Each structure stands twice: as structure tokens, then as C-alpha cells.
Amino acid sequence: MAELLFWPVLLAYGEAAVAYFGETRVPGLPGRLATWGVRLGWLAQTALLVSQAARADGFPWSTWAGSLNLFVWLVVTAYLIWGCRARFRLLGLAVAPLAAVLFVVARIGGGTGLGARSHYSNVFLVLHVGLVLAAFAGFTLAAALAALYLFQERRLKRHDITILRVQAPPLRTLDGLAGRTIAVSLPALTLGILVGLVRLEEKGGRLDALMGVTLATWVSYGAYLALRYRYGWQGRRTAYLALAAFALVVIVRLALPATHFA
Amino acid sequence: MKLSLVGISHRHAPVEVRERVALDPKAAAALAAELADRRGECVCLSTCNRTELYTAGDGVDERALEAIRNIGGDEVVALSYRLADHAAALHLFRVAAGLDSLVPGEGEILGQVRAAYEAGAPGPLLNRLFRDALHAGKKARAQTTISESPASVSSAGAALAQQVFGELEGRRVVIVGAGKVGELAARSLASRGAELVAVANRSEERGGDLARRYGAQPVPLERLADELASADIAIACTSAPGFLIRAGEVRERRGRPLFLIDLAVPRDIDPAVNEIDGCYLYDIDDLEAVVEASLAGRRREAERAEAIVADLAERFRSWQASLDVVPTIASLRARAEAIRSAELSKAKLSDKERATVESITAQIMNKLLHLPTVRMKEAAAAADAVLYADAVRHLFGLEDER
Numbered sequence: 001m002a003e004l005l006f007w008p009v010l011l012a013y014g015e016a017a018v019a020y021f022g023e024t025r026v027p028g029l030p031g032r033l034a035t036w037g038v039r040l041g042w043l044a045q046t047a048l049l050v051s052q053a054a055r056a057d058g059f060p061w062s063t064w065a066g067s068l069n070l071f072v073w074l075v076v077t078a079y080l081i082w083g084c085r086a087r088f089r090l091l092g093l094a095v096a097p098l099a100a101v102l103f104v105v106a107r108i109g110g111g112t113g114l115g116a117r118s119h120y121s122n123v124f125l126v127l128h129v130g131l132v133l134a135a136f137a138g139f140t141l142a143a144a145l146a147a148l149y150l151f152q153e154r155r156l157k158r159h160d161i162t163i164l165r166v167q168a169p170p171l172r173t174l175d176g177l178a179g180r181t182i183a184v185s186l187p188a189l190t191l192g193i194l195v196g197l198v199r200l201e202e203k204g205g206r207l208d209a210l211m212g213v214t215l216a217t218w219v220s221y222g223a224y225l226a227l228r229y230r231y232g233w234q235g236r237r238t239a240y241l242a243l244a245a246f247a248l249v250v251i252v253r254l255a256l257p258a259t260h261f262a
Numbered sequence: 263m264k265l266s267l268v269g270i271s272h273r274h275a276p277v278e279v280r281e282r283v284a285l286d287p288k289a290a291a292a293l294a295a296e297l298a299d300r301r302g303e304c305v306c307l308s309t310c311n312r313t314e315l316y317t318a319g320d321g322v323d324e325r326a327l328e329a330i331r332n333i334g335g336d337e338v339v340a341l342s343y344r345l346a347d348h349a350a351a352l353h354l355f356r357v358a359a360g361l362d363s364l365v366p367g368e369g370e371i372l373g374q375v376r377a378a379y380e381a382g383a384p385g386p387l388l389n390r391l392f393r394d395a396l397h398a399g400k401k402a403r404a405q406t407t408i409s410e411s412p413a414s415v416s417s418a419g420a421a422l423a424q425q426v427f428g429e430l431e432g433r434r435v436v437i438v439g440a441g442k443v444g445e446l447a448a449r450s451l452a453s454r455g456a457e458l459v460a461v462a463n464r465s466e467e468r469g470g471d472l473a474r475r476y477g478a479q480p481v482p483l484e485r486l487a488d489e490l491a492s493a494d495i496a497i498a499c500t501s502a503p504g505f506l507i508r509a510g511e512v513r514e515r516r517g518r519p520l521f522l523i524d525l526a527v528p529r530d531i532d533p534a535v536n537e538i539d540g541c542y543l544y545d546i547d548d549l550e551a552v553v554e555a556s557l558a559g560r561r562r563e564a565e566r567a568e569a570i571v572a573d574l575a576e577r578f579r580s581w582q583a584s585l586d587v588v589p590t591i592a593s594l595r596a597r598a599e600a601i602r603s604a605e606l607s608k609a610k611l612s613d614k615e616r617a618t619v620e621s622i623t624a625q626i627m628n629k630l631l632h633l634p635t636v637r638m639k640e641a642a643a644a645a646d647a648v649l650y651a652d653a654v655r656h657l658f659g660l661e662d663e664r
Contacts, residue, residue, distance in 0.1 A: 028407070156425060157536060159548040161555035164411050164421055170428035171519060235517025235540050 005048040006112045010103060012041030013076075016096040023089055024166055031089040038083065038096060042076045045103075048112060049073055055114040059125035065109025067129055071253065072102045074137035079144075082177070090151075090168045094144035124199055131192030132214070136249050138185025139221065143246035145178040146239040153236060175235060178242055179228050186221045193218060213252050220245035263387050263585060266323035267350035268330060268342055269307075269314030272364060275341040282334040283313040291381035297325050298383035305382030305392060307357070309374050311364065316354065318387040347582065351391055352575040358399030359571050360409065365557070366564040367408030372399040390581065398574040402567040411556035415549045416443075416450040418556065419523045422549075423451065423495055426519050426542060431455035433494040437478075438486060438506055440468040443525050444499030451495060452476065460489045464500070487511045490520070497523045498530035509534040512541060523549070583642040590651040591635050593660040598627050 016037030022030030049070065052060040061070040079095045082088045106112055152168040154160075168174070193214060200207075224241050227233040233241075270283060285293065290306040294315075297304040302319025304326065315326040323344070331339045345353055353362070358375045360367040379392035403409045412418040420430070427433055433456040437444050440463045448458050458476040462483050463469025473480040481489055483506065490496060491513050498506060509532050512520065517540045524531040524545040536543035544552075602623050611619060634654070641650045654660070 152425070156422070156542045159544065159551070161551045163425060164418075164552060164556055165559050167425075170424060171426050173428050175517075232516050232518075235519065237517055237539070 003048075003113060005044050005051065006103075006107055008044040009041050009048060010100060010107075012037045012044060013096055013100040013103060016041065016092060017100050020089065020092040020096050024093065027166055031086065034089065034092055034096065035083070038076060038080065038092060041099070042073070042080060045069075045073050045076070052112075052114055059129070061111070061129065062125055063109070063111060065106045065111025067111070067133060068102055068106040068109065068253070069111040070129075071133050071137060072099050072106065074133055075099060075102075075140045078137050078141045078181075087167055087169045090166070091144055091148055094147055095141070098140070098144075124195065128192055128195045128199070131188045131195065135185040135189035135192060136253060138181050138188065139217075139246055139249045142178045142181040142185065142242050143249075145174050145181065146242035146246075149174040149178065149239045150236065150243075153239075171235070175238065179225075179234075179238065182221055182224055182242065183229075186218070186225060189214075189218055189221070210252055213248055217245060217248040217252060220248055263318050264323075265347050265350050265387055265391065265582065266317045266326070267314060267345040267353060268317075268323060268326045269312060270330070270334075270338055270342045271312035271314070271362070273362070274343065275338070279334070279338055279341055280311070280313065283330060283338055284308055284310065285313060285333075287377065287381060290378065293329060294382040297322055297329060298385075299325075303383060303385035303388040305378055305384055305388055307375060307378040309371065312357070312362075314354075314357075316350065316382075316388060316391065318385060348575065348579045351394075351578045351582070352572065354391065354395045355398040355571045355575045355578075356568075358395040359402035359567050360399070361402070361564055361567055361571065365413040366560045367403065367406075367567070368413065369403070369409050372396065372403075375399065387582070387585075391578065394574060394578050398571050401574070402570045405570060406563040406566045408560055408563040408567050411559050412553060413557060413560070414450075415525070415546065415553060416447040418549045418552045419447050419497070419525075419544065420450040420454055420456075422542075422544060422552065423456075423521045423523075424454070426521050427494060429455060430495075432457060434459045434492060435495045435497065436460045436462065436486075436489045436493040437472070438462045438483070438496065438498040438530060439500035439526070440465070440472045441499050441501075444497050445472060447497045447499070447523055447525060448476065451497075456495060459493070462486045462489060464502075487513070493520065495521045495523070496531075497525065499525040500530055501526065502530060503528060505530060505532045507531040507535060509538060512538055515540045525549075580642070584639050585642075586648060587638045587642045587651045590654055590660065591638055594634070594654065594658055595631060597658060597660060598631060602627055 016034045019030045019034035019037060023034060052066075061067050075095065076099050079091065083092055083095065103112075148168055149171060152171055152174065155163050156171070169177075196211070220241075224238065224245060227241070228238055270280060272280065285306065285308040287308075290308045294304040294306040297315065297317065298319070299322075302322035303317065304322055305316045307314045307316070313330075315330070317323045317326050327339065327342075327344070330342060354375070356362045358372055360369070360371050363371055375392070376396055379388075379396070382388070384392060412421045423430060423433070430451060433451075435448060435451050435456045435458045437448050437458065437460070440461060452458060458478040460479045460481050461469045461473040461476075462481050462485070463472075464483060466480060466482070470480040472478075486507065490507070490511070496507070500506060507522070507530060512535055515538075520541045522531055522535060522541065522543040524543060527546060529545055531543055531545070533543065533545075535541050606616070606619065606623060609616075609619065638650065638654065
């Protein structure tokens with residue numbers, strides 16, 4: 001029965017995605033409908049995750065698809081911190097469609113079902129998967145903020161006459177938030193990687209491709225923070241850098257799961 | 263009680279006519295008090311776009327028209343308008359919402375309506391009317407975006423700067439040129455918290471004047487590049503024939519934003535500056551296009567605001583109409599009570615029995631009159647409310663109690 005929660009979640013995120021698009025055409029009501037869509041979808045997905053946790057034998061999101069389900073929830077949770085404010089509604093245009101699509105992918109991979117089993121220890125998975133996914137959720141949000149920054153900057157450069165009608169957050173706010181989100185997410189990724197490396201040392205094994213790309217991701221975001229806070233980079237260049245580093249997150253999340261979860 | 267309005271506004275009268283009846287706040291308050299004259303009610307709203315007298319009470323509207331004739335002459339009266347009851351209320355609600363303003367949704371009028379109300383001589387009718395009008399003005403602005411977009415080039419410049427920086431508190435502004443237009447833009451930025459730090463001008467004297475007024479430093483044009491290096495916002499508005507700010511003079515900013523407003527014709531700032539990372543340049547045409555789009559947005563929002571205002575005006579109409587039947591209801595209840603008391607006084611009863619019968623007959627009377635009272639109040643909102651009230655008066659013989 002709890003599996004049926006998939007549909008309200010998808011419906012709510014889908015509605016939010018469409019309504020956020022409508023917000024760019026006619027600001028006002030569509031934006032409010034979109035915000036409620038995200039809120040209701042998040043509540044329904046929380047209920048689904050709680051059901052999965054209650055019925056699982058061990059950590060319920062140890063599969064690739066299961067972790068994708070948790071990842072979507074973390075991304076939406078991070079978005080809800082700012083996304084409900086009227087000026088940040090356009091950020092939902094990046095987050096809501098992504099959440100809807102990834103949630104469907106998680107469903108196709110069996111990540112939204114009940115009664116999952118895991119042969120890993122709960123403590124290891126909570127620390128490793130939880131921290132890495134939380135960091136990736138933060139990076140996803142930072143990428144959305146960077147994309148919104150570039151969109152807004154382009155409108156300002158091109159003297160778009162609708163710029164005051166369809167309002168996005170100010171450039172400085174977007175830039176600062178993206179930087180702070182990455183600054184908070186990178187320590188989580190560092191800890192997640194360390195937990196994984198400790199286990200690798202204990203149980204034996206070799207670095208796989210996913211671990212290599214994850215380390216490259218860590219280096220990229222480390223470079224981002226160094227350039228930003230040590231050398232004073234900001235604006236367009238840091239936005240491009242955040243998006244480039246996020247491409248590695250996408251590769252880790254989507255392109256290489258088979259090597260790590262096999 | 264009848265509500266009346268006599269007024270003159272920018273819709274029907276040119277400024278040379280309006281200025282004859284433009285009253286300062288003290289004079290407007292004195293006129294309202296004089297016209298109300300103890301038993302009437304009057305509020306005088308006088309702004310640069312309108313002078314309007316809202317009145318209630320016998321003969322006050324005629325006295326108001328006469329006052330306008332005395333102040334402005336026959337030509338003013340010829341161009342004035344007179345509205346009554348619902349039309350007058352709807353007009354005030356539209357005025358308070360900024361829907362009758364030159365720029366739809368402008369915010370100043372709401373404060374002017376409040377000031378006029380507070381300085382006027384309102385009674386029960388005008389108190390309710392103005393409170394509802396202020397509510398309508400706030401609601402129209404809260405539920406639509408009619409007042410959010412800028413309506414002038416200087417406010418558009420400030421709103422665009424906020425798109426870059428968010429709050430302008432503490433942002434450093436440099437002005438190139440000491441003309442009126444540039445000062446207006448600087449004032450708009452300063453009103454949002456920005457800090458004017460330097461005025462670069464060819465004439466040291468004029469630049470110095472402007473700099474002193476805003477607590478800024480006057481600097482020669484040769485030092486402009488140095489000032490721009492630490493500035494967040496630059497406004498240029500000189501009459502120089504060529505560019506004063508070229509792309510090569512803007513130093514490396516590592517993405518730190520610089521918002522430039524070029525209000526000069528011919529332009530003072532090389533358009534190539536807009537290509538520099540972190541630099542956003544708007545010239546006069548760009549700003550006017552933004553203002554035009556913003557005004558078009560206001561006009562669209564005005565349609566939604568009209569619906570909100572019409573709904574509230576309708577509620578006021580219902581309330582005002584219910585006033586017409588209140589005397590009839592009071593008479594009906596008084597007549598019933600008189601009959602009840604008279605009949606009760608004829609009965610020979612002990613104190614205990616009298617108390618019981620008092621209670622029972624009062625309850626019967628209240629129950630009998632409850633439905634007619636409710637129905638009369640409901641009917642009051644209809645067009646034939648007066649006929650309805652007259653029928654009740656006739657049926658129950660209340661004519662003499664008018």
C-alpha cells in the first residue's frame with residue numbers, strides 16, 4: 001500500500017515543474033501552486049521513505065536506485081530551505097523537473113519499493129551513503145543556484161525588459177549562496193569519502209572508477225572554494241566552475257553506478 | 263444618509279485649472295471642518311492631481327460645490343464631477359488603490375488619502391467609507407504587483423541595481439556630472455540605502471555643491487578610473503561629446519559587480535564596458551524600455567486590482583443600504599415593545615407571575631421579529647430597499663414615527 005505513495009510524489013513534483021514553467025510566463029499564482037506542489041511532494045516522499053525504513057531489513061537505500069530515491073529527497077529538502085521564498089521560485093525551475101525525472105528513474109530501478117535488504121552494516125551505510133548523498137544534494141542545489149546566476153546575468157547583460165517582471169534573486173545573493181552551499185557540502189563529502197576509504201582498508205579491495213571520479217569531484221570543489229575564498233574569484237567564473245564540478249557529480253550518480261554497486 | 267462627492271482631477275481638468283483649487287493640508291482641513299458644520303460630515307482630499315470633497319448630511323454637498331465655486335470660480339465648477347453613494351464610494355476606493363492615478367498603483371496617494379481622512383471631519387458614514395477605502399488600497403497592492411515595478415527612469419535604475427546587489431545598503435555610488443537628472447537617480451539610490459561617495463565633474467564648483475549635499479567627495483574627471491575601482495554603482499550624465507568611461511579604464515574586478523547607468527545623450531560610457539565580466543551597463547533607451555514594460559505590467563495588474571476594489575465597494579454599498587432600513591427596524595421593535603408593555607400592564611399578576619410572563623412575552627416578541635429583521639437587512643442591499651421599508655412601515659402603521 002505504501003508503494004502507492006510513489007504516485008502522489010510524482011504528481012506533486014510534476015505539477016510543481018509545470019507550474020514553475022508557468023511562473024516564468026505569468027508570475028504569481030503558478031509560483032504559489034508550484035511551491036505547494038514541492039511541499040506536498042516532499043511530505044509524501046518523506047512518508048514513503050519512512051515506510052521503506054520501517055519495512056527494510058538493514059539500511060533501506062543501499063541499492064543504486066534506492067540511493068537515488070534518497071538523493072531526490074535530500075535535494076528537495078535542501079531546496080525547501082530557500083525555495084519557498086517568492087524570489088527563489090525560479091530556482092524550482094531547475095529543481096522540480098530534476099526531482100520528478102530522477103524519482104521516476106529511481107522507481108524504474110526498484111528504489112521506491114518496500115522490504116529492501118542490505119548486506120552492509122547500517123552504521124557504515126548511514127555514514128558513507130548518507131554523507132556522500134547529502135553532499136551531492138548540496139552540490140546539486142549549488143549547481144542550480146549557479147545556473148540561475150548565469151540565467152539572471154545573461155538577462156542583465158542583454159537588457160531583457162522582463163527582468164523586473166519575472167524576478168530572480170539578486171546576483172550577489174545567488175553567488176554567495178552557491179559558495180556557502182558548497183562550503184557546507186564539501187566537508188560532508190570529505191567525511192563520506194574517509195568512511196569509505198577506512199572500510200576499503202579494513203575489508204580489502206581496490207579503487208574503482210566511481211571512487212576515482214568522486215575524488216576528482218572533491219578536488220574540483222576544493223579548488224572552487226580555494227579560488228573563491230583565497231583568491232577572491234566570484235561571479236560568472238565561479239558559476240561556470242560550480243557547473244563543471246557538478247558534471248562530475250552527475251557522472252558519479254548516473255553514469256558509473258554499476259562499477260560501485262555491483 | 264446620502265454620500266456625495268464633488269471634485270476636480272487630472273482626468274478632466276488641466277493643471278492651470280486644478281491649481282486654483284489646490285489646498286494645502288491646513289486649508290483642506292479647515293474647509294472640511296467648515297462644511298461639516300456640526301451635523302454633517304466632510305473630508306477634503308487635495309493633491310497635485312485632484313481636489314475632492316466627500317460629504318454626508320443634508321445640504322453639505324451643495325455647500326461643498328459652492329465652496330469650490332468660491333475658491334476656483336465657475337470654470338472649475340464646469341470641469342468638476344459630482345458622484346453619489348455607490349459611484350462616490352467606488353471612486354474613492356479606486357483613488358486609494360492608485361487606479362485613478364497617472365501612474366497606476368503609485369504609492370503616494372494612499373498616504374494622502376489617510377492624511378485627508380485624519381485631518382477631515384468624518385462622521386459614521388465617512389469614517390466607514392475611508393477605513394474601507396484604505397483597506398481597499400492596501401489589499402489591491404498586497405494581492406497584485408501593481409505597485410512593485412518602477413515607473414520612472416531613476417527608479418528603474420535603482421530597481422535594476424537591486425537585481426545585482428540585493429539590498430543597496432552601503433553600496434558605493436559614483437556620479438559623473440552634476441546635472442539634475444543624475445542627482446535624481448542618485449537620490450533614488452540613496453533612498454534605498456546606497457552611499458554617494460564621489461562626484462566627478464569638469465566644473466569643480468558644481469560638482470562640489472552636489473558632493474556637499476550628499477556628503478561625498480568632489481573629484482576631477484582625471485581621477486574617475488580610481489574611483490570606479492572601488493565603486494559598486496556609477497551614474498553618468500554629463501553633456502560631454504564623447505565617452506568619459508571606456509572599457510580599458512575599468513580595471514580587473516574578478517567578477518565583483520559594477521552597475522553603470524548612462525543617462526547622457528550623447529552617451530558618456532562606452533557600450534563595450536557591458537562586455538566586461540561583472541559590469542552591467544544600462545543607457546537611457548534600455549532604462550526607458552524597462553519602464554515601458556513595467557508600466558504595461560502595471561496596467562495588466564490594474565485589471566485585477568479593479569476587481570478587488572469593485573468587490574469591496576459592493577460590500578460598502580450593502581452596508582450603506584442597511585442604514586436605510588435601520589430606522590424602520592428600530593420603529594418596528596419599539597412599536598412591538600410598546601404593545602407588549604401596555605398589554606402586560608393591564609394584567610393583575612403577582613411579582614413572580616409578572617416576571618415569568620415578562621420573560622415569555624419578550625421571547626415571543628423577539629422570535630416573531632427576528633426573521634422580519636433579518637429579511638429587511640437582506641433586502642436593504644437590493645435596489646427596491648426603500649419600497650420594502652415603506653411597505654413594512656405601512657403594514658405596521660409606523661408612518662407617524664418617522
